Amino acid sequence: MSTSYTFRVLDADGSVFGKGCFTYDGPPGDVDIAHLLGGAEGSRGPKLTAFWYHDSVVGTLSLKSLLSFNFTQGEQASPRFAINAWNVPESTHGLTAGTASPGQLGVTSAHRGNGGELSCQGRKLEFPKLAEATTVVEEGQTVIPVVDLVVVIDSSSSMKDEAETLSKVIGTAIDSAKTKCPSNLRAAYLGIEGTFSKTVFTTTVRNYLTQTAKADASLLKGRTRAQVTDEQRKQSGDVEEDAARAIEDIATHFDWRPGAVRNIFFLGDEPVEGGLSVTPGGQDQGDIEAANRAIEVARQTGTRVHMYMGTGKFSSDAAKHERIHKAIEAEYARVARETDGQFFASQDNLSAFQAMLEKVICGSKTDPRVTTTEFCCCQEYVEQLGETAVPR
Structure with a gap:
């Protein structure tokens, strides 16, 4: 020494x-x-x-x-x-x-x-x-993450009244978040087997994945109307409400950028496999199993899934409506929670979406370098x- x-x-x-x-x-x-x-x-x-x-x-x-x-x-x-x-x-x-x-x-x-x-x-x-x-x-360098966000909506008629408002609210939140800091965000807006005019949801999940992302249509989990029989449709077969299948397909086949932080934001108001079932609870075991599959694929692909629960009407009986709504809401929250996403319960709660998005897209600094x-x-x-x- x-x-x-x-x-x-x-x-x-x-x-x-x-x-x-x-x-x-x-x-x-x-x-x-x-x-x-x-x-x-x-x-x-x-x-x-x-x-x-x-x-x-x-x-x-x-x-x-x-x-x-x-x-x-x-x-x-x-x-x-x-x-x-x-x-x-x-x-x-x-x-x-x-x-x-x-x-x-x-x-x-x-x-x-x-x-x-x-x-x-x-x-x-x-x-x-x-x-x-x-x-x-030496001060740490600012690292701006690459973030891909796919906003996907249940394109059934029950969401029509909310689609235009959600289109504006989410678009404004994204634009506002991008002004808060340097960002590298790419957003896509897709509808499940359908679209809504006068909104940003003008492309279907299927068309984007097969035409833009060049996915093999035979590998998609999502169902077309032609693939669902009248009997299936009566039980629970509205393909526009196949949220879990859409999450699987987007997580697997979307053209995510290399190294991007992957995010899906689903907007819906009914159970995740074909919408309401004829069961008294409105949500059955098939919905839960479909959600489980979507969660597993999201985890495997490193995709965060954020869920928004709309204002659907499930029964004229207020108590029954509330019971069904709470059950579906709980399942939406579970999908978000188990994929490290965030759950939003209503349009009033969407102000939190901008704050969440800012955390995702805004750059963070690396640790200072000490020599x-x-x-x-x-x-x-x-x-x-x-x-x-x-x-x-």
């Missing part, structure tokens, strides 16, 4: 005129060093491994110029510091100064070089200070510009 100290020579007005450093073998703390040129007899204490001093009079002096050096500190002896460094054998440039202590500056008794003998300028030697490593903290550089007692340190004065 080695320890380094720095010291300064001050001008008569207290400004810095010269600076130096030294390094010795051993830990910091109590120390008593006496160094004579070349380690001559009379030297004691830890070995000096580096010494540098520079000012505009003497230039730069190194360990080989150090005729004598004394540094003592600790509880065993009075702290003191003195140096005698010259360009031997010429001795045309050099400095003799001391003895300095923590509370007392040392006198510069000899100071010769450019400008001749300048020992009468009143310059003083400071007691050394322990040199410490330099820590640099620690050990102190180097070297020629470069003592010759750094801006810290020493020119002779007067």
Whole structure:
């Protein structure tokens, strides 16, 4: 282990005129060093491994110029510091100064070089200070995530009255979120086996996936009207309400950008497999199993699914309507929760959608970079510009 100290020579007005450093073998703390040129007899204490001093009079002096050096500190002896460094054998440039202590500056008794003998300028030697490593903290860089958002709507007639309003509310929320921060968001608006005029939902899930994303139609889970019999339709077969199948297909076959954060936002008001069933609860085991499959695929593909529950009408009986509504709402919330998405219970709650979207699309900063550089007692340190004065 080695320890380094720095010291300064001050001008008569207290400004810095010269600076130096030294390094010795051993830990910091109590120390008593006496160094004579070349380690001559009379030297004691830890070995000096580096010494540098520079000012505009003497230039730069190194360990080989150090005729004598004394540094003592600790509880065993009075702290003191003195140096005698010259360009031997010429001795045309050099400095003799001391003895300095923590509370007392040392006198510069000899100071010769450019400008001749300048020992009468009143310059003083400071007691050394322990040199410490330099820590640099660089601010983290802003990372803007790539975010893909697919807004998909149940295109059945029960959603028609909400589609235009939702189109505007969600579009405004997305536009507002994008103004809050730099973003890289791509949004697509799709309807399940149908579209709504005067809205942003002008393309079906099937058409987008097969025509734009170039998916194989035979691999899609979503059903067409032709694939559903009249009997199935009576039981629970409105293909426009196949939310779970649409989530599976989009998660699997959408043309997600490389590295994008994947998000699906589903808007609906009925159970996720073909809408309301003829069962008393309006939602049956088939809906729950379809939701389970959608959740599994979303997890496998790293897709977050956000769910919006519209204001559907399920029965003229208020109690029955409330019971069915709560059951469907709970299943929507489960799909969102189990895919790390967010559930929205009504249009009034959509203000939270903008806040959620801002968190997703806004850039975050990487951790600051902390670099620690050990102190180097070297020629470069003592010759750094801006810290020493020119002779007067």
